[in-house]
Amino acid sequence: MNEVATAIADPVRRHIMTLLRDEPLSAGDIARRFVISRPAISRHLRLLRESGLVHDEMVGRQRIYRLDPRPLAPLVDWLAALAATDRWGRHLDALETEVYRTRRESRSRGPAEHRREHTA
Known part of the structure; x- marks a missing residue:
């Protein structure tokens, strides 16, 4: 529970989760919706993955992220x-x-x- 609470404590990660609630997106699609750097988005996505809130899969050359609200x-x-x-x-x-x-x-x-x- 602490890992999940830490993950959702950041407004950028909450916004990413909201985006992924509506549809799976690639890292690039997510990054384009923010003014912060792509490496910063990657760090946020990694933390969301580690908490179990987001899962990713490789589709061709793209990594597609999906929200998993179960945690x-x-x-x-x-x-x-x-x-x-x-x-x-x-x-x-x-x-x-x-x-x-x-x-x-x-x-x-x-x-x-x-x-x-x-x-x-």
Whole structure:
């Protein structure tokens, strides 16, 4: 999971993955879409290959790259579990809002009305 997280940490590699999501591309096709050097693109592709997110195959004289999203699954699962813990935060925020609303309504009714409500 750490290798995958490192691979997707860079915006250039994320952009490469997005390009490859739509279609397999050669290294040259990928490099033409960036302003950085072709050797820099090759380094990014190597890191994506080493993390398992990209596979390549030789087709004639070209190396064609394809996205393989399967290594993302453990990271996605971990992120989903982490995000799910935020659900408690949202519930507590809603409770806090309700408490403040109830207090505000009680104050706006005034002390006499509030006493009658609780003694009835």
